[in-house]
Amino acid sequence: MTAQDFLSAVSQVIFLALFVVATVRLVRRPGWATLDTFLFFAVIAGILVAGDIAALLGFEDDPTLSVVNWVGIAAMPFLLLRLVDDFRPQPIAIMAIATIAFLGVALTGILVPQPWGLVSLVVVVHVVALGAYASLAFLREARRSNGVTRRRMQAVAIGSGLLAVVLLLVGVTVVVPDAQPAIGLVNQVVGLTLVVAYFVGFAPPAFLRRSWQEPTLRALLAEATQLVHLPDPRAIARRMEERAVAATGADGARVGLWDEHAAVLLFDGPDGERRVAPGGFIAGRAFQAQAPMFSSRAERDAPAHAAEYRATGIRAIAAAPITSGDRRLGVFVVYAARPPLFTDDVISLIGLMAEQAALVLRSHELLRGAAQVRAMAEVTRLKDDFLSVVAHDVRTPLTTILLNAELLEDALDGGSANARRASSLRTEALRLKQLVEDYLDVVRADEARPARREPGDLVSLAREAIDGMGQDAARVSVRGDASVAGTYDGPRIQQLVQNLASNALKYSDPSASVGVGVHADGADATLEVTDHGIGIPEADLTLLFERFHRGQNTDDRRYGGLGLGLYICKQIAEEHGGSIHVTSKVGVGSTFTVRIRRWAVSDEPALDEATPDEVAS
Ligand code: ADP
Numbered sequence: 001m002t003a004q005d006f007l008s009a010v011s012q013v014i015f016l017a018l019f020v021v022a023t024v025r026l027v028r029r030p031g032w033a034t035l036d037t038f039l040f041f042a043v044i045a046g047i048l049v050a051g052d053i054a055a056l057l058g059f060e061d062d063p064t065l066s067v068v069n070w071v072g073i074a075a076m077p078f079l080l081l082r083l084v085d086d087f088r089p090q091p092i093a094i095m096a097i098a099t100i101a102f103l104g105v106a107l108t109g110i111l112v113p114q115p116w117g118l119v120s121l122v123v124v125v126h127v128v129a130l131g132a133y134a135s136l137a138f139l140r141e142a143r144r145s146n147g148v149t150r151r152r153m154q155a156v157a158i159g160s161g162l163l164a165v166v167l168l169l170v171g172v173t174v175v176v177p178d179a180q181p182a183i184g185l186v187n188q189v190v191g192l193t194l195v196v197a198y199f200v201g202f203a204p205p206a207f208l209r210r211s212w213q214e215p216t217l218r219a220l221l222a223e224a225t226q227l228v229h230l231p232d233p234r235a236i237a238r239r240m241e242e243r244a245v246a247a248t249g250a251d252g253a254r255v256g257l258w259d260e261h262a263a264v265l266l267f268d269g270p271d272g273e274r275r276v277a278p279g280g281f282i283a284g285r286a287f288q289a290q291a292p293m294f295s296s297r298a299e300r301d302a303p304a305h306a307a308e309y310r311a312t313g314i315r316a317i318a319a320a321p322i323t324s325g326d327r328r329l330g331v332f333v334v335y336a337a338r339p340p341l342f343t344d345d346v347i348s349l350i351g352l353m354a355e356q357a358a359l360v361l362r363s364h365e366l367l368r369g370a371a372q373v374r375a376m377a378e379v380t381r382l383k384d385d386f387l388s389v390v391a392h393d394v395r396t397p398l399t400t401i402l403l404n405a406e407l408l409e410d411a412l413d414g415g416s417a418n419a420r421r422a423s424s425l426r427t428e429a430l431r432l433k434q435l436v437e438d439y440l441d442v443v444r445a446d447e448a449r450p451a452r453r454e455p456g457d458l459v460s461l462a463r464e465a466i467d468g469m470g471q472d473a474a475r476v477s478v479r480g481d482a483s484v485a486g487t488y489d490g491p492r493i494q495q496l497v498q499n500l501a502s503n504a505l506k507y508s509d510p511s512a513s514v515g516v517g518v519h520a521d522g523a524d525a526t527l528e529v530t531d532h533g534i535g536i537p538e539a540d541l542t543l544l545f546e547r548f549h550r551g552q553n554t555d556d557r558r559y560g561g562l563g564l565g566l567y568i569c570k571q572i573a574e575e576h577g578g579s580i581h582v583t584s585k586v587g588v589g590s591t592f593t594v595r596i597r598r599w600a601v602s603d604e605p606a607l608d609e610a611t612p613d614e615v616a617s
Pocket of ligand 1: 503504505507531533534535536544549550551552553554560561562563564565566567
């Protein structure tokens, strides 16, 4: 086997492999582009196989063979041109001239047995010119695209350029048969290079795709860090759409954001917002199926929306869902008037971009959530600072007002209108003082006060606290064990009982009664305050013990308050090694349960809390 034979054999094997790949693609995704690719490689394979079969059977000189070659050679650049036209429309004049020329050349080959001479020269020039045109068109397309598609286009452009060279050399040997031996080897080398270029372009191996894709992936990741800082998801969507158009060379791209409440995909467009239900259009279908989708003829694949696709000139669509874990965030769509040459690349690129979009949108969501939490904390801090100043400044004049109101009330005749006014003045001043005290308590509690525990009885502490509530005490009954001994911070426990009992009274009908239950429970004590008042909405239950939180059903004008009482109660319970819980039903009533440790007089809290092992060691 000569070197020339070897080169020729390698080229033939690769061309046959490409023919098989093109056939599989045509079966999997029938369309003009896949059909023309198939025909192109079929013609080449046909020429090669026909030559081999003829050589095997000894028909090398049969005129039919030269007719087959002639028609095949004329068809090759024509099919290449059609391929270019399949995804980027070429001028109609060029297509018309190419078609007529191809038919003319083919017919000449069939009808004229030995069309050499001037005719051959014209044919060679025509075929070479078409090949060169197709090669340049691919090159232009390569420049417009990005990543894998760009490299593949470049390879196809090089292959097509070399094809033009091969056709030129063949033409030279036809016109000048003596040049055959010299040109033969050169042609084989160029032919092999061309076949490798086509292989890289039409069926690139996985490792090449990966290495070509890497810069795109890096760019996507680098960009993701900037995109998360955009003001809102729509702005992110806009930028990603621009990127997708640049990366795929498509006519347009759209990101549909999933609106969970309305259960629609929202597409922002130049003519306003567009709502697409899951399952509607190709985009909605990809979202519903949670799988990428491609359609080379949207109007056929989504007939319900055919009119709209036709009106907008959209034929080919690739869509991929944007999903992060279980969270469905939207769908990524690119579209064009014609299907892309390398459909698989576009689908995989859109898949990557949808993944990037998911990452960016989810990160954006989390960042926004964190910023909100920070803002809330800042608001609370500002409120704290402001109220601390106010509370301190208000306390002294308030004490004076209260004192004078009491003196005035005592001095006036109990039944007179002025006495009632003085009494109301005292009550309101007292209420205001309570608010201020509450607030200052919170500030103090935040500064971590040490627990001052002394031996005592929880039942007595509760009774004293209720008795200290003045007239309201009549509506509160204390029940439970006769005594619950332990060590307690007395004033703080009384504050806890008063806070809970006054809430129970405040949020109930003025005639309704309130129950306080005190029980010993092993090393613990429980204190329960039950009312039959307005109750607490479920959404508030977990937030009640936060500072400044007030229930949704607590109208500021009707029920005054700052939302600090329960926060203080929680602090007091925790100071006593315990906790506070609430069960409530709107319109039925609430029960607040405090469970605290009742360390015995002789017990050291540290020992009591230690595990048996630690005590023993
Ligand atoms: P304030 O009563 O000053 O608003 P609290 O911290 O004592 O502050 O209570 C927080 C919120 O919890 C109240 O605004 C109210 O919505 C709800 N709440 C507390 N106790 C009761 C109760 N016994 N019945 C109904 N709602 C209550």
